[in-house]
Amino acid sequence: MTFTTLEDVEKFYRNYAKAAGFSTRVRSTNRKGNKIKNQSITCSREGKWKSKIFPTEKTNPTASLNCPARIYIYTLKDVGAWIISKVVLDHSHPCCPSKAEMLKQHRKLSMSIRRTIENNEEAGIRPSKTYQSFVVAAGGRRELNFIENDVRNYITREVHSFDRNWNEFLLNFGLVDNKWLSDLYEDRHIWVPIYLDHNFWTGMRSTQRSESMHSFFNKFITQNSSLIQFVKKYDNCLRSREQAERESDAADFYTVIPCATKSSIEAQFQDMYTHQKFREVQAQLRGKANCITRLTNSALGYSVYEVGEQVSSSIFNKFVVTYDSVAADVKCQGLLFESRGILCRHALSVLSFEQVSQVSPRYILERWSKKVKRRHTHIKSSHNEPLLEPRSKRFDELVFRSQNVCEFASESKELTVILHRVYGTVMVEMKELKAKRKGTSSLSHEDANLESVNELQSPPRI
Structure with a gap:
């Protein structure tokens, strides 16, 4: 296969990877001076993770699984075109196209999304609320090609760990030397009553109601929320839980946590x-x-x-x-x-x-x-099928499509001029159609009134 530019090859293989259910990365590049001669693009699960320390303490997932799938490309000297010289399609792991949208390579923040995140950050709006606004505008989480973590990572907000919050709590209230709290912290992993150990609780604690349910719903409602607001927010809670489950499933499918021992x-x-x-x-x-x-x-x-x-x-x-x-x-x-x-x-x-x-x-x-x-x-979920008025639905679809057009046109002055010219032509055409339909609808309305009067005067016989 022949391509005009290197970017075209990378885009082609990236689109194929998304359809097949995996992601890619550049493995090696050979140059002559400042020009690239050839390149190898592999599956992102190529290679094998090796620990630099023993025993292994790494618990973060790794995607490396010695996957052989790859393509080799090189450029023709005289023509300048790019040719795929070798293709390996076999993978050492299963691929799942339905989960590919969760891979980092296939998630993207458009210019309009980035600008909205920046504006909301300056206004003091939390990332979770910003993400929820995108979900509502798109008509569901599945319609977005990014996840909530992408929004958080874009603004590089620091995540506070439990240990840091605990230490700040002790310092703020002068409780650093409190023996009871120190012992409580040391035993933080066993805050389960010993009498319940003979029953299977799947890790739930006696404080599950306050620690889990309240924490979950507090993201969406407050103590001042009305019953009507709770009913509306409850759907958001279910959507959030469903999306978190999908993201976890994708992480489990595409990555592996290395073993810490030889066991x-x-x-x-x-x-x-x-x-x-x-x-x-x-x-x-x-x-x-x-x-x-x-x-x-x-x-x-x-x-x-x-x-x-x-x-x-x-x-x-x-x-x-x-x-x-x-x-x-x-x-x-x-x-x-x-x-x-x-x-x-x-x-x-x-x-x-x-x-x-x-x-x-x-x-x-x-x-x-x-x-x-x-x-x-x-079971088919109705969370991704919001009940919108036809006009609202059309408006949302047009806004999202126009954002892509505006982003593309903003790349150069010439493209912007073309968009302005087409915009003016389209507006004139739509106004003419609207005026024409308005005249037709007026006549139809008069005919309908006459038919209604005649029907009242001479009702149909049954």
């Missing part, structure tokens, strides 16, 4: 679990380094272990863990799996001691799997 059990969870749950598993695997396992009793494949966990320089917490090698069943006194569905560091320590390479399928819950089939996703 085959960790690799098993990496392949099955979503990023969020796999990070929890990795936290338990890292905590296993603080555990000392000792066999206390064993008979007929049933073993009892005492696992000591060092929580400070002089304090060890002891847990009793049982392992049935016949049933491949492991159970810890702490009941973390029974309450949250995640194997604890003590159970993992015993499995390592027993040289178990794969955990039983009963410890891999389908609800945490990235491949889970949710029944509700097959």
Whole structure:
């Protein structure tokens, strides 16, 4: 295939990638002086991630998966055209066209969007509100080719972590030396009543109502919101939750969190679990380094272990863990799996001691799997079909299309002149059509009145 410019080749392959369900990046470029001679464009999942430290502590997802898909292009010396010399179409990973719009390469902020973000930032409008205005104007999140994080990243607003807010809270109120708050912070990961550990709560806490529901709805409503406002905002809440789920699914599908250890059990969870749950598993695997396992009793494949966990320089917490090698069943006194569905560091320590390479399928819950089939996703949602008046709908469509035209025309003075000329011609044509229709509608209105009078005077017989 032959192209006029290098940009045309890159655009062609980028459009193909979006249709096929992946993204691209420039792998290598050879130059002669200031001119490019040839270039290699690959799938963005090309290459392999390698850790510079050991043990690996990286928990951010990586897309590198040694994907071979790529194209090679070079330029003809005499003609100046660009030719694709080699194409590799096979991928080392699945591609999903329906999720491609979530990839960073295929998300874009147009000039009008960027200007709106800048203006709203100067006016003190929060990024979430700015994004919601784009959603409403476009008629749904699926109509936008960017996500809320793109809006936040554009204005480079700093995200405050929990630790920073906690430290500021202690400093502002002079509570740095408060022992109770210090102990509370140290135990922040176990703010669950111990009596509920024997029940499966999927990680929910007793304070779920105040911490989760209130936090979620506070993005959309306030204590002064009326009932009518709540009903309207409730739809926005559902749309927001649906969009967050779509973004998480896309991240789980296209990226991989590297394993922190050489454990085959960790690799098993990496392949099955979503990023969020796999990070929890990795936290338990890292905590296993603080555990000392000792066999206390064993008979007929049933073993009892005492696992000591060092929580400070002089304090060890002891847990009793049982392992049935016949049933491949492991159970810890702490009941973390029974309450949250995640194997604890003590159970993992015993499995390592027993040289178990794969955990039983009963410890891999389908609800945490990235491949889970949710029944509700097959139900057609009405969130993306707002009820608008025909004129409002036409207006919104015209505004969005005109923004693209204006952005293209603003690139040069000549294009702007062409747009002004066409604009004047179109306005004259539309005014003439409107005037013509106005005269026709007046006659039609008179005819309708006459027909109505005649019908009243001589009603039709039934």
